[in-house]
Amino acid sequence: MSNARFERIALIGIGLIGSSIAHAARRAGLAGQIVGSARTAATVRTALDLGIVDEGYATAPEAARGADLIILCTPVGICGAVAKEINEAGAFAQGAILTDVGSVKSAIVDDVTPHVPDGVHFIAGHPIAGTEQSGPEAGFAELFENRWCILTPTQDCDADAVAKLKAFWEHLGSHVEIMTPRHHDRVLAITSHVPHLIAFNIVNTAGHLERVNDQEVIKFSAGGFRDFTRIAASDPTMWRDVFLNNKEAVLEMLGRFTEDLTALQRAIRYDEGDTLHRLFSDARTLRQGIIEAGQDTDAPDFGRQAAAGPEKAEPPED
Amino acid sequence: MSNARFERIALIGIGLIGSSIAHAARRAGLAGQIVGSARTAATVRTALDLGIVDEGYATAPEAARGADLIILCTPVGICGAVAKEINEAGAFAQGAILTDVGSVKSAIVDDVTPHVPDGVHFIAGHPIAGTEQSGPEAGFAELFENRWCILTPTQDCDADAVAKLKAFWEHLGSHVEIMTPRHHDRVLAITSHVPHLIAFNIVNTAGHLERVNDQEVIKFSAGGFRDFTRIAASDPTMWRDVFLNNKEAVLEMLGRFTEDLTALQRAIRYDEGDTLHRLFSDARTLRQGIIEAGQDTDAPDFGRQAAAGPEKAEPPED
Numbered sequence: 001m002s003n004a005r006f007e008r009i010a011l012i013g014i015g016l017i018g019s020s021i022a023h024a025a026r027r028a029g030l031a032g033q034i035v036g037s038a039r040t041a042a043t044v045r046t047a048l049d050l051g052i053v054d055e056g057y058a059t060a061p062e063a064a065r066g067a068d069l070i071i072l073c074t075p076v077g078i079c080g081a082v083a084k085e086i087n088e089a090g091a092f093a094q095g096a097i098l099t100d101v102g103s104v105k106s107a108i109v110d111d112v113t114p115h116v117p118d119g120v121h122f123i124a125g126h127p128i129a130g131t132e133q134s135g136p137e138a139g140f141a142e143l144f145e146n147r148w149c150i151l152t153p154t155q156d157c158d159a160d161a162v163a164k165l166k167a168f169w170e171h172l173g174s175h176v177e178i179m180t181p182r183h184h185d186r187v188l189a190i191t192s193h194v195p196h197l198i199a200f201n202i203v204n205t206a207g208h209l210e211r212v213n214d215q216e217v218i219k220f221s222a223g224g225f226r227d228f229t230r231i232a233a234s235d236p237t238m239w240r241d242v243f244l245n246n247k248e249a250v251l252e253m254l255g256r257f258t259e260d261l262t263a264l265q266r267a268i269r270y271d272e273g274d275t276l277h278r279l280f281s282d283a284r285t286l287r288q289g290i291i292e293a294g295q296d297t298d299a300p301d302f303g304r305q306a307a308a309g310p311e312k313a314e315p316p317e318d
Numbered sequence: 319m320s321n322a323r324f325e326r327i328a329l330i331g332i333g334l335i336g337s338s339i340a341h342a343a344r345r346a347g348l349a350g351q352i353v354g355s356a357r358t359a360a361t362v363r364t365a366l367d368l369g370i371v372d373e374g375y376a377t378a379p380e381a382a383r384g385a386d387l388i389i390l391c392t393p394v395g396i397c398g399a400v401a402k403e404i405n406e407a408g409a410f411a412q413g414a415i416l417t418d419v420g421s422v423k424s425a426i427v428d429d430v431t432p433h434v435p436d437g438v439h440f441i442a443g444h445p446i447a448g449t450e451q452s453g454p455e456a457g458f459a460e461l462f463e464n465r466w467c468i469l470t471p472t473q474d475c476d477a478d479a480v481a482k483l484k485a486f487w488e489h490l491g492s493h494v495e496i497m498t499p500r501h502h503d504r505v506l507a508i509t510s511h512v513p514h515l516i517a518f519n520i521v522n523t524a525g526h527l528e529r530v531n532d533q534e535v536i537k538f539s540a541g542g543f544r545d546f547t548r549i550a551a552s553d554p555t556m557w558r559d560v561f562l563n564n565k566e567a568v569l570e571m572l573g574r575f576t577e578d579l580t581a582l583q584r585a586i587r588y589d590e591g592d593t594l595h596r597l598f599s600d601a602r603t604l605r606q607g608i609i610e611a612g613q614d615t616d617a618p619d620f621g622r623q624a625a626a627g628p629e630k631a632e633p634p635e636d
Contacts, residue, residue, distance in 0.1 A: 103541075128541045131618030132605075138618065147540055177537075187534050190524050192541030198516055199542070201582055203601040205575045206508050216505050218607040219495075222465055223421075223446045223510030224517070224549045226614045231542045233605040236598035243586045243594055253523070254583055258576070260523045264515060265572055268561045276561055280554035283521040287450075287551040289536040296544045300449030300456065302620040 004030055004167035006097075010067035011036035012060045012082055014047040015235075016130060017101045018073035019139025022052045024172040027141045037063035038136075039074075047136045061089035068093060069168070072100035072112075077241035080111025087115040094119045097161050101127055103188060103238070105152045105181035107245035113154075121161035123153045124181065126188070127174060132233040145173035146294055152181040189249035193242055194257055197250070199232040200239070322348055322485035324415075328385035329354035330378045330400055332365040333553075334448060335419045336391035337457025340370045342490040345459045355381035356454075357392075365454045379407035386411060387486070390418035390430075395559035398429025405433040412437045415479050419445055421506060421556070423470045423499035425563035431472075439479035441471045442499065444506070445492060450551040463491035464612055470499040507567035511560055512575055515568070517550040518557070 009025060011018040014036045025031045036053040037060050038044045044056035057063040064070045064086045072079045079100055086092055098120055102108045105124050116122040129147040131138065149169040153162045166176045179187075206217045206225065217225065243250055267275040291298045327343060329336040332354045343349045354371040355378050356362045362374035375381040382388045382404045390397045397418055404410055416438055420426050423442050434440040447465040449456065467487040471480045484494045497505075524535045524543065535543065561568055585593040609616045 128538050130541075133618050148537055150538075183529075187530050187538055188541060190520075190527060190530055191535055191538045191543040195520060195542035195546055197582060198520065198579070199545075200598050200601045201579045202508075202513060202516065202575060203604050204597055205571070205578045207600065207604055208578075209508060209571075209574075211501075212505050212508055214604065214607065217509055217604065218611050218613065219466055220446050220468075220505055220509045221608050221613050223448075223506060224513035225509040226608050227517075227545050227549055228513055229601075229605040229608055229614070230620065231545055232598075232601040234598075236595050236602070239598050240591050240594040244589055244591055247586055250586060251583065254579075256527075257520055257523045258579070260526075261516070261519045261572075261576070264519055265569065268565055268568060271562055273558050273562055276558040277554050279522055280518050280550075280552075280557050282525065283518045283547075283550040284554070286521050286525055286532065286535065287547040289532065290539050290544050290547055293536050295536065295539045296547070297622050300451050302548065302622065304615050304620065 004028075004164060004171045005032075006030065006067075006069040006168070007032040008067040008069075009034045010063040010070045011053065011073055012063060012070065012086075013073035013075075014038045014043055014052060014056075014136045015073060016134055016138040016143075017127065018071070019047065019050075019052045019136040020129075020141065020143040021071060021073070021101075021139075021172065022047075023139055023141035024144055025168075028171045030168060030171055035063050035067070043136055050136060052136055052139065059085070061086045061091035065089075065091040066093055068096050069165075070096060070098045072098070072102070075235075075238050075241040076102040076104050076108060076245050079108050080115065083112040083115035087117060092117055092120045096120050097165055098122045099125045099151075099165055101125060103192065103242045104246040105150075105184040109152065109154065109181045121158050123151055123157055123162055123165050125152070125165065125169070126150045126184065127169070128188075128192070129174075130234075132230050134235045134238075142173070144169070147174050149174040149176050150184050150187075151176060151178050152184050153178065185246050185249045186253075189246060189253040193246055193250050194253045196231050196234065196239060197243065197254070198257070199228040199230075202228055203232040322346075322482060322489045323350075324348065324385075324387040324486070325350040326385040326387075327352045328381040328388045329371065329391055330381060330388065330404075331391035331393075332356045332361055332370060332374075332454045333391060334452055334456040335445065335461075336389070337365065337368075337370045337454040338447075338459065338461040339389060339391070339419075339457075339490065340365075341457055341459035342462055343486075346489045348486060348489055353381050353385070361454055368454060370454055370457065377403070379404050379409035383407075383409040384411055386414050387483075388414060388416045390416070390420070393553075393556050393559045394420040394422050394426060394563050397426050398433065401430045401433035405435060410435055410438045414438050415483055416440045417443045417469075417483055419443060421510065421560045422564040423468075423502040427470065427472065427499045439476050441469055441475055441480055441483050443470070443483065443487070444468045444502065445487070445490075446506075446510070447492075448552075450548050452553045460491070462487070465492055467492040467494050468502050468505075469494060469496050470502050471496065472499075503564050503567045504571075507564060507571040511564055511568050512571045514549050514552065514557055515561065515572070516575070517546040517548075520546055521550040
């Protein structure tokens with residue numbers, strides 16, 4: 001593992017991911033100093049109060065100035081603008097590594113690259129980790145442990161810089177994989193973006209029914225629905241940007257999903273029990289692979305404990 | 319709470335739900351004797367070995383004979399045939415309560431009612447509880463705690479029998495709600511059946527991609543996909559029967575889901591960021607209701623712990 005220590009790490013954006021990087025980097029002794037900037041003064045204040053950053057700034061160039069590692073932890077849609085702002089202020093240090101944590105990669109590479117001066121190493125990245133919670137208070141040092149981080153360096157990226165950033169993520173607890181931005185966007189479209197879209201969608205479909213009310217959806221959600229609501233609780237701005245910036249792959253995967261769903265729908269309509277049974281059996285196999293790979297727990301029902309006190313509400317009868 | 323004790327409880331089918339009822343009823347002192355029958359001799363043997371049933375039988379009439387509570391815990395599709403078999407053997411005791419645990423209610427009421435003799439009280443039921451695991455080994459006494467059980471008695475059901483069955487479920491730890499079979503099927507279509515169908519579907523869509531392989535789907539599943547795989551690991555036979563027997567409500571909800579998804583897809587295609595943001599924000603509210611109602615945990619990421627040792631596999635680049 002290469003040396004993974006940086007003298008000054010600048011976090012541009014201090015939400016769930018930025019603050020978790022700060023906690024994990026500090027714990028692993030990877031940072032001389034950690035500084036950051038955020039869109040609102042309240043977030044900067046919270047990050048300072050919680051000891052997430054040593055110094056907090058109102059603007060990205062102030063945080064980035066003098067940093068040897070700059071991590072863009074903003075929504076995907078503004079990464080290009082932030083890089084431009086830092087560059088125009090002349091705040092990129094020679095030899096610095098610039099990376100990001102965005103959930104799409106082709107668009108970010110396209111948006112950010114024009115604003116990276118010679119002698120600065122831009123290596124786009126994406127830790128596949130997160131929770132449904134947002135903000136600097138939500139971060140914790142263990143977030144990246146045993147999760148994968150994908151780096152998508154372009155062919156002219158400096159090999160030493162890539163090795164150092166790879167080592168940095170490994171010290172945070174992650175496994176690192178290198179792939180092209182385009183392949184990343186395809187993989188994430190199916191493993192993350194379309195699942196989120198579907199989850200947002202079914203929650204809204206449930207919310208608009210006339211003959212089943214919200215209280216009933218809530219009370220009887222343990223039948224499966226609640227599993228979808230966890231990821232549907234994720235940050236709306238982040239996700240808007242993901243879909244607008246990975247349009248091609250998302251629309252392709254969504255087309256396949258809808259095609260497959262239409263076939264299932266047809267099998268239900270025409271009582272094709274054998275088809276249903278076969279397709280449902282196939283789906284079990286992949287679940288087993290995920291558990292064996294340590295990417296989920298096999299505790300029944302995710303190991304949820306029975307909780308206290310549901311509300312009492314009367315449903316309509318129809 | 320009425321007296322909820324039975325002298326002989328017969329479980330027809332001893333899988334996750336049947337065995338959990340046995341554990342919970344025994345713990346609460348609700349049963350003189352618990353007996354059961356299962357489709358295979360191996361399941362009967364396991365249930366006896368684990369102390370789930372006091373007596374095990376090869377056929378439903380043998381188990382049902384002399385029981386004052388008979389619970390059909392088989393897949394939905396065979397409930398009618400099982401009731402017929404018990405009735406034709408003359409094995410229903412006068413005054414007995416017959417119930418079931420199936421995930422659809424109208425079809426079961428239609429299928430079972432013709433085979434219930436006078437003096438036997440058939441009250442269809444559905445505990446909204448479960449895990450992705452199957453079989454007698456999967457059962458546990460706490461499964462029903464703080465979960466809802468829906469009973470769908472018809473208008474001519476005996477009030478005392480309904481009160482006793484309600485008390486039984488309350489002693490197992492559940493909250494009980496009474497509604498019509500038709501309303502039940504509508505509520506469950508959106509809170510359980512369509513979510514399962516979508517989960518099965520996306521897992522299969524992911525499995526059929528040419529340019530993203532299964533190992534990649536598994537490795538990067540922490541981005542959201544894995545949440546869907548838990549419910550897609552559920553028993554295929556049970557779910558085939560659910561869809562074939564709740565066709566009308568499932569197809570209606572699926573139509574709405576697809577309509578809403580098409581609108582989201584269109585918003586992505588035409589860069590309608592405000593529409594996406596608004597719809598994603600709406601979805602958060604319902605999640606909060608589910609947590610407040612004690613039907614899910616607000617531990618980030620369901621409180622999953624980082625687990626050990628993922629496989630190493632090389633992905634294709636494209």
